[in-house]
Amino acid sequence: MNARIGVLALLTVLASGALLAQQGKYLPGEIEGGGRLYQANCTGCHGPEGDGVAAVNFSNGRFRRASSDEDLLRIIITGIPGTPMPPGNFSGSQASTIVAYLRSMAAGGGANASGDAARGRLIFEGKGQCQSCHAVAGVGSRLAPGLTEIGAFRRVVEIRTSLIEPDAEIRPENRTVRAVTRDGATITGRLLNQDTFTLQLLDAQEQLRLLEKSNLREFSLLKTSPMPSYRDKLSAPELADLVGYLASLRGRP
Amino acid sequence: MSGSKRSDMPARTRKHEGATGRKVLLMGCVRGGVGLAMVLAVAVGLHAQVSFDRILRGSTEPQNWLTHSGDVKSQRYSPLTEITAANVRNLELRWVFQAQSLEKFEATPLVVDGIMYTVQAPNDLVALDAATGRVFWTYPYSPSTQARPCCGRVNRGVAILGNTVFMGTLDGHLLAVDAKTGGLVWNVPVGGARPEAGYGFTLAPLVVKDKVIVGSVGGEFGIRGFIAAIDARTGKEAWRFNTIAGPGERGNETWSGNSWQTGGGSIWVTGSYDPDLNLTYWGVGNPGPDWNGDRRAGDNLYSESVVALDADTGQLKWHFQFTPHDEFDYDSTQIPVLADIQFEGRPRKAMLWANRNGMLYVLDRTTGQFLLGKPFVKVNWHGGLDGKGRPTKVLAPTAEGTLIYPGNQGGTNWYSPSYSPRTGLFYIPSWMDTFSTYIKRPVEFTEGQRFTGAAPLMPIRMVQAGAMLNRRLPEEGYGAVQAFDPKTGEKKWEYKMTDVTDSGVLSTASDLVFSGGREGYFFALDAATGALLWRASVGAPVSAGPMSFAIGGRQHVAITAGSSLFVYALRQ
Numbered sequence: 001m002n003a004r005i006g007v008l009a010l011l012t013v014l015a016s017g018a019l020l021a022q023q024g025k026y027l028p029g030e031i032e033g034g035g036r037l038y039q040a041n042c043t044g045c046h047g048p049e050g051d052g053v054a055a056v057n058f059s060n061g062r063f064r065r066a067s068s069d070e071d072l073l074r075i076i077i078t079g080i081p082g083t084p085m086p087p088g089n090f091s092g093s094q095a096s097t098i099v100a101y102l103r104s105m106a107a108g109g110g111a112n113a114s115g116d117a118a119r120g121r122l123i124f125e126g127k128g129q130c131q132s133c134h135a136v137a138g139v140g141s142r143l144a145p146g147l148t149e150i151g152a153f154r155r156v157v158e159i160r161t162s163l164i165e166p167d168a169e170i171r172p173e174n175r176t177v178r179a180v181t182r183d184g185a186t187i188t189g190r191l192l193n194q195d196t197f198t199l200q201l202l203d204a205q206e207q208l209r210l211l212e213k214s215n216l217r218e219f220s221l222l223k224t225s226p227m228p229s230y231r232d233k234l235s236a237p238e239l240a241d242l243v244g245y246l247a248s249l250r251g252r253p
Numbered sequence: 254m255s256g257s258k259r260s261d262m263p264a265r266t267r268k269h270e271g272a273t274g275r276k277v278l279l280m281g282c283v284r285g286g287v288g289l290a291m292v293l294a295v296a297v298g299l300h301a302q303v304s305f306d307r308i309l310r311g312s313t314e315p316q317n318w319l320t321h322s323g324d325v326k327s328q329r330y331s332p333l334t335e336i337t338a339a340n341v342r343n344l345e346l347r348w349v350f351q352a353q354s355l356e357k358f359e360a361t362p363l364v365v366d367g368i369m370y371t372v373q374a375p376n377d378l379v380a381l382d383a384a385t386g387r388v389f390w391t392y393p394y395s396p397s398t399q400a401r402p403c404c405g406r407v408n409r410g411v412a413i414l415g416n417t418v419f420m421g422t423l424d425g426h427l428l429a430v431d432a433k434t435g436g437l438v439w440n441v442p443v444g445g446a447r448p449e450a451g452y453g454f455t456l457a458p459l460v461v462k463d464k465v466i467v468g469s470v471g472g473e474f475g476i477r478g479f480i481a482a483i484d485a486r487t488g489k490e491a492w493r494f495n496t497i498a499g500p501g502e503r504g505n506e507t508w509s510g511n512s513w514q515t516g517g518g519s520i521w522v523t524g525s526y527d528p529d530l531n532l533t534y535w536g537v538g539n540p541g542p543d544w545n546g547d548r549r550a551g552d553n554l555y556s557e558s559v560v561a562l563d564a565d566t567g568q569l570k571w572h573f574q575f576t577p578h579d580e581f582d583y584d585s586t587q588i589p590v591l592a593d594i595q596f597e598g599r600p601r602k603a604m605l606w607a608n609r610n611g612m613l614y615v616l617d618r619t620t621g622q623f624l625l626g627k628p629f630v631k632v633n634w635h636g637g638l639d640g641k642g643r644p645t646k647v648l649a650p651t652a653e654g655t656l657i658y659p660g661n662q663g664g665t666n667w668y669s670p671s672y673s674p675r676t677g678l679f680y681i682p683s684w685m686d687t688f689s690t691y692i693k694r695p696v697e698f699t700e701g702q703r704f705t706g707a708a709p710l711m712p713i714r715m716v717q718a719g720a721m722l723n724r725r726l727p728e729e730g731y732g733a734v735q736a737f738d739p740k741t742g743e744k745k746w747e748y749k750m751t752d753v754t755d756s757g758v759l760s761t762a763s764d765l766v767f768s769g770g771r772e773g774y775f776f777a778l779d780a781a782t783g784a785l786l787w788r789a790s791v792g793a794p795v796s797a798g799p800m801s802f803a804i805g806g807r808q809h810v811a812i813t814a815g816s817s818l819f820v821y822a823l824r825q
Contacts, residue, residue, distance in 0.1 A: 027654045029690055029710040093708030096694070172724040193722045195772035196751045221726055 026100035032169075034101030037094060039153045045084065048155050050105050059155075061106030072099045105155070113156045113247040115237070120245025123238055133227065136249060142206050143190065144227065145174055151249040159246050163239065166225035176226055177201050179211055179219035187211065191221060303365055303413045303432075305462050309528055315762075316803035318364045321410050321457035322669060323759075323800065325526040326591035329671040331801035334763040335808035336823060341765060341777045341787045343824045347809065348386035350818040353377075357718045357796045358813035360410040361457065361669070361757070363418075364802035369811075370413065370432070371818065375406040376422045378430055384804045386820065390435030396423035400448040401701065402455060403473040404715065409522065409667075409797075410457030412465060414485050419465045421454025427467055427483055441488040443467060443481055450700050451476045457523045461533055461564045464491050468520020472538045472584070475704035478518030480535050480560075482567060492567030496520065496537045496555050503569070504554030512549035515698050517541030518556045521586035522667050526564060527602065530619060533564045534591070534604065538584035542696045544650050545580065545706025552577040557585045559606065561621060571621030575608045577643065580650050581634060581691060582661050582709070583610035589618075590679065592672045594739055596624055605739050607670055607681040609663030610634070614642065615739050627742040629735060630664035631686050633657060650691035654710070660689035660730070661709040662753075669757030669798035671766065676780045678736040678745055680758040680766055687713060687730035687753065716755045716771060716794050718816050723752045723772070734758060734768050736783060746783030757798025759810070767810055769795025775812045775819065791819055 026034075039048070050058025065080065066072045076095040079087035088095065124130045131140035134147050150159065161168055177191040177199055189201035189209070199211045199219060213219065230239060308319045315332035322329045336344065352358055356374035363370045369383040376394040381387060400406070400423040412419045417438055418430045425446030429438035446452060451474025459466045464482040472478065478496035483489065496518030498504030505513060519538035526533045540549055540556035557576040560569055576583045590605040596615065604618040611632035615625040623642030634657050635644035648655050668682040694707035712729045714721070732753035736745040748768075756769035764780040775795060776788035793815025801810050809822045 027690060027692060027710065029654075030692070033710065091708075092703045093705065096707065175724050175726075191724050193724065194751055195723065196749070196770075196774070223726070 026097075026103060030097045030100040031104040033094075034097030034099070035104075037090070037098050038101050041088065042098070043152055048151065048153060050102070058102050058105045061103075069096075069099050069103070072102060113240070113244040115240030115242065115244030117241070117245045117248040119238075120241035120243070120248075123234065123242045124245055127238070128230065128234065128242060142202060143204065147246060147249055149249060149251040151247040152251055156243060156247050160239070160243050162227075163230045163242065165231075166227040166229055167223075170223070170225055174225075176222040177219060178222060180217045181211075182215055182217050184217070188226075302415050305414060305460060308414075308460060316364075316806075317366065318362070318800050318802050320363070320412060320460065321361055321523040322525070322588055322798075325459075325461070325528070327523070327525040327588045327669075328590055328592065328674070328760075329588075329669050329757065329798060329800070330673055330760050330762070332762045333801050333803055333808045334761065335803070335806070336761065336765060336777075336801075336810065337763040338765065338779055338786055340823055344777070344787055344789070344810070344821045345824045346789070347384075347820050347822050349820070350379075350381060350386045350388075352816045352818070354816050355718055356406050356816065357716060357794075358816050358818065359405075359407045359455075359797045360813065361798045361800050362811055362818065363411060363413055364800075365413060365432070367804055368432075369802075370411050370418050372408040372410060372420060374408055374816075375400075376408060376420065378411060378418060378420050378428070378435070380418075380432070380435060383802060383809070383820075386818075392428075392430045392435045392437065394420070394422055394428060396426075396453070397448045400424040400453050401451055401474065402453060402470060403703075407455050408457075409455055412458040412460045414460045414463075414465070417485065419458045419460070419485070421456060421458055421467045423453045423455065424448035425452045425454060425469065427454070427458065427465065427488070429465075429485070429488060439488040441483065443483065443490070444469075444479060444493070450474065456521060459523050459526065459533065460485065461526050464564070466524060466533060468496070468524075468535060470519045470521060470538075472517035472519035472541055473543060473703055473705055474701060475515035475517065475541045475698050476519070477514060477516055478520060478537065480520055480524075480562065480567070482564075492565075494560065494562055494567045494569065496535075496560070497540075498554050504572075507551040507554045509548070509550035512553075515541050515704060516549065516553060516556065517543075519584065519586070521584065522588050522669075525589040525591050527591055527618060530602070531564050532561045532570055532618070534559055534561050534589040534618065536585040536587050536589060536606075538586050539579055539582050542698075542704045542706040543580075543582045544691060544709065545693045545696055546578050546649075547693075548696075549578075553579070557583055557610075559585060559589055559604070559616070559621075561618070573614075573616055573621045573623065573642065575606070575612065575614065575642075576610045578646075579610075580693070581610070581657055581689075583608065583663060584666070585609065586667045587665065588669050590670055590672050591618055592674070592679075592739065594677065596740055603739065605670070605672055605679045607665050607679070607683075607737075609659075609666055610644075611659040611664035612638070612644075613679075613681070613737055613739075613742060615742070616642075625739070625742050628664075629681055629737060629744070630683055631658040631688075632664070650693040650707075650709075652693055654690040654692045656688055657691050657709075658686070658688045659684060660687040660711045660713070661691070662687065662689075662711070662713065662715070666755070668755055668796075671758040671760040672739075673760035673762075673764070673766075673780055675762060675764060676736075676760070677738065677740070678760075678780065679739050680760055680768075680780075681735045681737065682754045682756055682758055682768065683733045683735045683747075684713075684753045685731050685733050685747075685749075686728070687711070713753055716796050718793060720773060720793050720815075721752075721771060725752075732770050734766065734778065734783070736766075736780075748778050748783045748785065754795070756795035756812075759799035759801060761801060767799040767801075767812070769799070769812055769814060771795070773814060775799070775814065775821075789819075789821070791815070791817075793817075 451471030
């Protein structure tokens, strides 16, 4: 091999490395899927904002031992020997969605809750009327998702988005069903499960109910959230305080 | 767990054998000219031996289920008629076998003269009394921890010939086990068996004459797939067909460079056999890497094809490729259903095939000629088939993602379809209106590592053994059993389910169709109309095919769900 070919080969390697580095383009679905895996497997140490481990902050794109996506992928799968970072029980494609989520965290920027959690709690329990649907530590309604540990699983930016644009993302486990019985009664609630013959839901009276579809005049899954947008219901500082309170909810002490 | 169990055979079993013996005796008398002593000798011989002739003429002993799909034509059709549309509502559970396994229970059992053989995942071979579910023996086998199946440590069942039961293992071995004692006869690593590279067996083997035919999984790990025929007596390999054509083999020109070396081509399910043509038919899985075809330019034969092989030599007689240069993981991992039908006014030896790619095909199984191809679910990846059945592809995976119908699990998958010669209809377990976003990413090959090129995104999860919740929107897809007329490709009916289905279909001579679904119901439909006649809750997804057998003239229907096997018969 002469020197010129060697340089060319080196340039090719560098170019392909650069190409890989540019692969920050991930699909919303990948990011969402990775987010779920992250929340289920990674928040225990890294926290929802990715800042739970010293000198690592996913929200700022700060990693101790990784720079490329390939580095991240390898670490997620194999772990880091000699540290608490264990090998993950993930397929390559699952791990790549986690990489997608980590990259999206950095792209969204670090969003620490700036509001006052104590003031936010007053809004949650008062003006916001949040307890009419949500419960924290057993206080409040069961109709909407429980928020006791919401700060341990969802990022500040996600909590804020949910408050401002409730319809932006409704996870399958939070879908609402509306059914009308043959005698004209309307039943709404959280869809828990369904099959060809039945619907299972938690109704507005917080009763677990199974409805036979053959006894229904109609039923549908709502594509909108029953929660109102708080964009105009709260001032910007109030919203920040509420987000601050929710982000502080990390489970029972 | 073997070697001394013969004396444990209960009186009940001998009674079953006696009952069958009387039936054979009667048949001998009707035919005449056969001495009583000879008939008795034959009858005793029948019970000791499952000859290949018995398997070929399985419909004459409908109380048994002697091969994976009921017969070598793989119609999954039972000639039994005791259970009818009028009385099916009186079905009741007779017994349950709970596997010591949390894996999906995908095996279809065999029943031979009152004895049932099945597999507790991954690889424990079990013999039970088919009337009570009491276990006679278990042959436990622990596959190597190096085995790396892509999609569950599962097994789909066994084959029988003579006094020997055959089971393929997750780590690429074929085992011959004594049907009476549960003792090991032989254990061979097929083709050397390299589980660390992804090779292994999940299918029920197919017995043809004196050979046991198997094919390897591993298409997600860059294997080079094969179908191998093993001598049933010695365990020696009689022939091998490489599902990925190498240098010097016809079809190698459809692989760029050395891409054939990691070309995939898994065999996931059992093949079929036509004794008149002496051809055995097998569906071949995806090319590797699954979702990025850049490094394997060309059609990639014989991935996503059906191959027709000489059963004595393994020589390729013809092939038909459903999805050339596949990038959607549209494994042709379906059981070839052989049916003799009238097509365009003349009788045809046909092959019916509802493919994972969303298209229903009718082929001439003598020549491989394409006769008909129509979508049976929503399809958007091609713009039509030409006169030879080749699709015009219009979409491909991209770095940004491409929305494709049907989704990655396909319009159907490995679940057994059924053909009823009575109704003339082809019954297809179907995933309706399902889609995936296919993403293409770079991929490099490392032996034993996944070699796929990024995963598609889909709103529907892969099945698991336990109960699953369904909170999907209707537009995210649903499941169905569909009935098609193969003469025209016309859809006759559709039985809709809210959730998708991983269940096979059984049809019977009393015009019933049995199937199940992910919702955890096992049900019976009217074979002519699709009307629901009966259902039972089995508590977890059905991911196997139903089968039927009889004991003492009483028809039974068996299905697995979750990690258990359920057996039903009419209330008495």
